[in-house]
Amino acid sequence: MTTLVFGHKSPDTDATGSAIIWAWYLAHTGEEAEPRVLGTPSAEALFVLDRWGVAVPPLLENLPEGTPVVVVDTNNPAELPDGINKADIRAVIDHHKLTGGLETRGPIEMTIRPVASTATLLYQLMDGHAGHAPEAIKGLILSCILSDTLEFRSPTTTEVDRRIAGLLARDLGIDIPAYAAEMFAAKSDVSGLSDAELLRIDSKEYTVDGVRLRVAVIETTAPEPILARIAGLAAAMPQVAAEDDADQVLLFVVDILREQATLVTPNALARTIAEKSFGVSATGDSVLLPGVMSRKKQIVPVLRVN
Amino acid sequence: MTTLVFGHKSPDTDATGSAIIWAWYLAHTGEEAEPRVLGTPSAEALFVLDRWGVAVPPLLENLPEGTPVVVVDTNNPAELPDGINKADIRAVIDHHKLTGGLETRGPIEMTIRPVASTATLLYQLMDGHAGHAPEAIKGLILSCILSDTLEFRSPTTTEVDRRIAGLLARDLGIDIPAYAAEMFAAKSDVSGLSDAELLRIDSKEYTVDGVRLRVAVIETTAPEPILARIAGLAAAMPQVAAEDDADQVLLFVVDILREQATLVTPNALARTIAEKSFGVSATGDSVLLPGVMSRKKQIVPVLRVN
Numbered sequence: 001m002t003t004l005v006f007g008h009k010s011p012d013t014d015a016t017g018s019a020i021i022w023a024w025y026l027a028h029t030g031e032e033a034e035p036r037v038l039g040t041p042s043a044e045a046l047f048v049l050d051r052w053g054v055a056v057p058p059l060l061e062n063l064p065e066g067t068p069v070v071v072v073d074t075n076n077p078a079e080l081p082d083g084i085n086k087a088d089i090r091a092v093i094d095h096h097k098l099t100g101g102l103e104t105r106g107p108i109e110m111t112i113r114p115v116a117s118t119a120t121l122l123y124q125l126m127d128g129h130a131g132h133a134p135e136a137i138k139g140l141i142l143s144c145i146l147s148d149t150l151e152f153r154s155p156t157t158t159e160v161d162r163r164i165a166g167l168l169a170r171d172l173g174i175d176i177p178a179y180a181a182e183m184f185a186a187k188s189d190v191s192g193l194s195d196a197e198l199l200r201i202d203s204k205e206y207t208v209d210g211v212r213l214r215v216a217v218i219e220t221t222a223p224e225p226i227l228a229r230i231a232g233l234a235a236a237m238p239q240v241a242a243e244d245d246a247d248q249v250l251l252f253v254v255d256i257l258r259e260q261a262t263l264v265t266p267n268a269l270a271r272t273i274a275e276k277s278f279g280v281s282a283t284g285d286s287v288l289l290p291g292v293m294s295r296k297k298q299i300v301p302v303l304r305v306n
Numbered sequence: 307m308t309t310l311v312f313g314h315k316s317p318d319t320d321a322t323g324s325a326i327i328w329a330w331y332l333a334h335t336g337e338e339a340e341p342r343v344l345g346t347p348s349a350e351a352l353f354v355l356d357r358w359g360v361a362v363p364p365l366l367e368n369l370p371e372g373t374p375v376v377v378v379d380t381n382n383p384a385e386l387p388d389g390i391n392k393a394d395i396r397a398v399i400d401h402h403k404l405t406g407g408l409e410t411r412g413p414i415e416m417t418i419r420p421v422a423s424t425a426t427l428l429y430q431l432m433d434g435h436a437g438h439a440p441e442a443i444k445g446l447i448l449s450c451i452l453s454d455t456l457e458f459r460s461p462t463t464t465e466v467d468r469r470i471a472g473l474l475a476r477d478l479g480i481d482i483p484a485y486a487a488e489m490f491a492a493k494s495d496v497s498g499l500s501d502a503e504l505l506r507i508d509s510k511e512y513t514v515d516g517v518r519l520r521v522a523v524i525e526t527t528a529p530e531p532i533l534a535r536i537a538g539l540a541a542a543m544p545q546v547a548a549e550d551d552a553d554q555v556l557l558f559v560v561d562i563l564r565e566q567a568t569l570v571t572p573n574a575l576a577r578t579i580a581e582k583s584f585g586v587s588a589t590g591d592s593v594l595l596p597g598v599m600s601r602k603k604q605i606v607p608v609l610r611v612n
Contacts, residue, residue, distance in 0.1 A: 077406075089404070098395070098410040100383075104403045105607040107462075110418035301412040 003068040003090060006036040006060055007118070008079035012202055013147035013183075016045040017140040018072040018118040020054060022093065024137050025126050026070070033070070036060040038081065042201060044147060047186035052139040063087055073118040075110075077101040078205050093121055096296060116154065116161040119144030123164050135172060142168040143183065150219060150256045151180040154293045181221075184256055188220040195229065195236035199249055204295070209305035211269075214246040217295050219254045226253050227262060230285055234266030248273075254293050261292040261299075269305075276304035309374040309396060312342040312366055313424070314385035318508055319453035319489075322351040323446040324378040324424040326360060328399065330443050331432050332376070339376070342366040344387065348507060350453060353492035358445040369393055379424040381416075383407040384511050399427055402602060422460060422467040425450030429470050441478060448474040449489065456525065456562050457486040460599045487527075490562055494526040501535065501542035505555055510601070515611035517575075520552040523601050525560045532559050533568060536591055540572030554579075560599055567598040567605075575611075582610035 005023040007015025019035035026033035035057040041049070049056055063069070065086040075092050076099040077084055085102065091109040092102065095118050113121050119141045123130045130141065145165040149157040152165075169176050190198055203216040218226060226233075237249040250273065251264040265271045265282045274282035277299075278289055292298045311329040313321025325341035332339035341363040347355070355362055369375070371392040381398050382405040383390055391408065397415040398408065401424050419427050425447045429436045436447065451471040455463040458471075475482050496504055509522040524532060532539075543555040556579065557570040571577045571588045580588035583605075584595055598604045 092404070095413055097412050098398070098408055098414060098416060100409045101406045102404055103406045106403050107401055107420040107602060108404060108418060109420065110404060110416055112414060112416035114413040114415065296413060 001032075001068055003031060003033040003070060004036050004060065004063075005033055005070045005072060006038055006057075007071075007073035008076070008204075009038045010200065010202060010204075011037045011039055011041045011045060013042065013045040013048050014117045014119060014144040015073040016041040016057065017048065017144040018093075018122055019057060021119055021122050021137055021140050021144075022070060022072055024133065025122065025129060028129060028133075034058075042187065043189065044183055044187035047183060048140065048143040048147075051182075052136040052143070054136050054140065071102075072122070075099055075102055075112065076204075093118060093125065095121060097300065114156075115158050116156040117144045117148035119148075120158075120161045120164055124160070138168050138172055139174075142172065142174065142179075146176065146180045146183060150254075150293055151176065151184075153256065153259055154297070155291075156294045156297045184219075184221045188222045190218070190220070190226065195232045196240050198226070198229075198233060199236060199240045199251060200244075203244070203249070205244070205246060206300060206303065208273075208303045211248065211305045212246045213273075213303070214241060214244055214249045215295060215299060215303075216249055216251045217254055217299075218251070219256055219293075221256050223253050223255045223258075223262065227286070230264055230266075234264060234285065237266065252289075252292070252295070252299060256293070259291060259293055261289045262286050263289055273303065273305055276306065277302045307338075307374055309337060309339040309376055310342050310366065310369075311339055311376045311378060312344055312363075313377070313379035314382070314510075315344045316506065316508060317343045317345055317347045317351060319348065319351040319354050320423045320425060320450040321379040322347040322363070323354065323450040324399075324428055325363060327425055327428050327443055327446055327450075328376060328378055330439065331428065331435060334435060334439075340364075348493065349495065350489055350493035353489060354446065354449040354453075357488075358442040358449070360442050360446065377408075378428070381405055381408055381418065382510075399424060399431065401427060403606065420462075421464050422462040423450045423454035425454075426464075426467045426470055430466070444474050444478055445480075448478065448480065448485075452482065452486045452489060456560075456599060457482065457490075459562065459565055460603075461597075462600045462603045490525075490527045494528045496524070496526070496532065501538045502546050504532070504535075504539060505542060505546045505557060506550075509550070509555070511550070511552060512606060512609065514579075514609045517554065517611045518552045519579075519609070520547060520550055520555045521601060521605060521609075522555055522557045523560055523605075524557070525562055527562050529559050529561045529564075529568065533592070536570055536572075540570060540591065543572065558595075558598070558601070558605060562599070565597060565599055567595045568592050569595055579609065579611055582612065583608045 005019045023033040023035040037057045063081045063083045068088045070091045072093050075094045089104045094112045199216050203214045241249050253262045271282040311325045329339040329341040343363045369387045369389045374394045376397045378399050381400045395410050400418045505522050509520045547555050559568045570592050577588040
C-alpha cells in the first residue's frame with residue numbers, strides 16, 4: 001500500500017516541499033510513497049515548485065481508515081484531516097511545539113527538533129542520501145529553509161539551517177539573496193486576494209486561557225498595501241473567526257526586511273492580548289512589535305489572554 | 307537550573323535506568339541534570355541498581371512550574387506527574403505509541419523510535435559517548451535492553467537492540483543468559499506482595515472504545531504461584547480499578563520462558579475483551595494466549611471492547 005506523505009492545511013513552502021522531499025526519499029530507499037497536499041499551496045510554494053520543475057502534489061481527497069501516512073511539518077491534529085487518528089501513522093517529522101491529540105495504536109517514529117524548517121531535519125534524517133538527490137529535491141530543501149528562516153532573519157534560524165542552505169546553494173549554483181528575493185516577491189503579491197483570503201493565507205489555531213485564537217501571519221517584503229487595508233481586514237475578522245470555529249482572529253503582518261511585525265488590534269480582546277502577551281500599550285487599531293518575526297518562537301510561546 | 311530526568315510512574319528497569327543514563331549523558335556533555343523516579347522502582351530495577359552500584363534516584367516530590375525536565379520512556383501524561391504540562395519540557399525520548407496530551411509552549415526535541423528499550427535509543431542518541439561511559443552506565447543500558455526484550459524473546463526486539471546489548475556485554479564481560487536469569491529471578495519473586503500490589507507492579511492506563519482499562523502485566527519465569535492466586539487477584543480487581551479510576555483491570559501473566567501469556571477473565575467484560583481482541587473463546591477464569599509477550603506490540607494495538 002502506498003504511503004501518503006503530507007504536511008498541514010493551508011500548505012506553505014515547507015509543508016508542501018517537505019512532503020515531496022520525504023516521499024522522494026522513501027521511494028528512493030525502496031518504500032512506495034507519494035506526496036499529497038491538504039489545500040492549494042501558497043503563492044510562494046507554487047513559485048518554488050514551478051522554479052524547480054516539480055508538479056503540484058495531488059490534493060488529499062479522503063483518508064480511508066488504515067492508510068499508511070507520514071506527517072511532516074505539524075503534529076497538531078487540528079491542522080490535519082479529520083480521520084488522521086484512524087490512519088496508520090508511520091512517522092511524524094516536525095519542528096513545532098508539541099500540541100497533543102495525535103494518537104497511534106502502536107509505536108511509531110517521531111522526530112521533532114527545534115530547527116527552523118522541517119526540510120532541514122529531513123536533510124539530516126536522510127543520512128547522506130540528500131547528496132545524490134535530484135537537483136529539484138535539493139532546490140526544494142534550500143527553498144524550505146529560506147522560506148522558514150526568512151533568509152536567516154528569523155530567530156528560529158540555527159547554525160544547521162544556515163550550513164545546509166549554504167551547502168545546497170553552492171552545489172546548485174544559486175545566489176541566495178537573489179533567489180530569496182524572488183521567493184519573497186512571489187509571496188508578497190497579495191493584491192488579488194480578498195480580506196478574508198488574506199486572513200487565511202497562513203493561519204493556525206491555538207487555544208490560550210480557554211480562548212480559541214486563529215493566529216494569522218502574513219510575511220511580506222511589501223507591508224504598505226496590506227497595512228492600508230487594516231480597516232477591511234478587521235471588518236472581515238468576525239466572519240472568518242465564526243467560519244473557522246474561533247473566538248478571535250489575531251493578524252500579524254511581518255515585515256521581512258525591517259524585521260518587525262504589526263499586530264492588528266481592532267477590539268478590546270485583541271488589545272488585551274497585545275498588552276498581556278507583548279507588554280506593549282495598545283490603544284489604536286494596530287501595534288508595532290519590533291523584532292517579532294516568528295509565530296513559533298516569538299508569538300505562540302508568549303500568548304496570554306488573562 | 308538543574309534539569310530533572312524521569313520516566314513513568316511504577317518505574318521499571320527501563321524507566322529507572324534510562325533516567326539515570328540520560329542524566330549522566332547531559333551532565334557529561336555540560337548540562338546540569340539529575341535523575342528522579344516517580345515511585346519505588348520495581349524489584350528487578352532495584353536488583354539492577356544494586357548490581358551496578360548505582361544509588362536509587364530520589365523520588366520526585368513536587369514539580370514547580372517551569373522546572374526544566376526531560377521525559378524518558380513515556381509520552382503519556384497519565385503516567386507523569388500532574389503538573390507536567392506546566393513544566394519546561396525540554397525533550398521527550400521514548401519508544402511507545404503516541405498517546406496525545408503532552409503539550410509544550412515552544413518547539414522541543416522529541417524522539418520516538420520503535421526499538422525495544424528506551425536505553426537503546428539513548429545509546430544511539432549519545433553519538434559515541436556511550437563508548438566512554440562508566441561501567442555502571444553501560445551496565446544499566448544492557449540491563450534495560452535485556453529487561454524490555456525479555457532477553458530478546460519479545461517480538462519488540464530489533465536488530466539494533468540485539469547488537470548494542472551484544473557489544474556492551476562483551477565490553478563488560480557479562481554472560482547474557484546468566485545475568486538475564488538473575489534479573490528475571492529478582493522480578494519473579496512476588497511471594498511478599500499482596501494481590502493488589504501484584505496488580506500494580508506494572509500497570510498502564512488505556513481508554514478503549516470509551517472503557518478505561520488498567521492493563522497490568524506480570525512478567526515472570528515462575529508463573530505457577532501467581533496463577534494459583536487467580537481467585538484472589540480477581541477478587542482484588544474491583545477495588546484496584548475503583549482506586550485507580552478505571553472500569554476494569556486486565557491482568558496478563560507473561561511466562562518469559564514458555565513465551566506465552568495468561569489473561570485473567572473473571573467477568574463478562576474481561577471475557578468479551580479477550581474474545582474481541584485476541585479471537586479466542588473465553589469461558590473460564592483465564593485464557594492462554596500463546597506467543598503473547600509484549601503489551602506494547604501484541605496487546606495494546608489489538609485491544610477491543612466492542
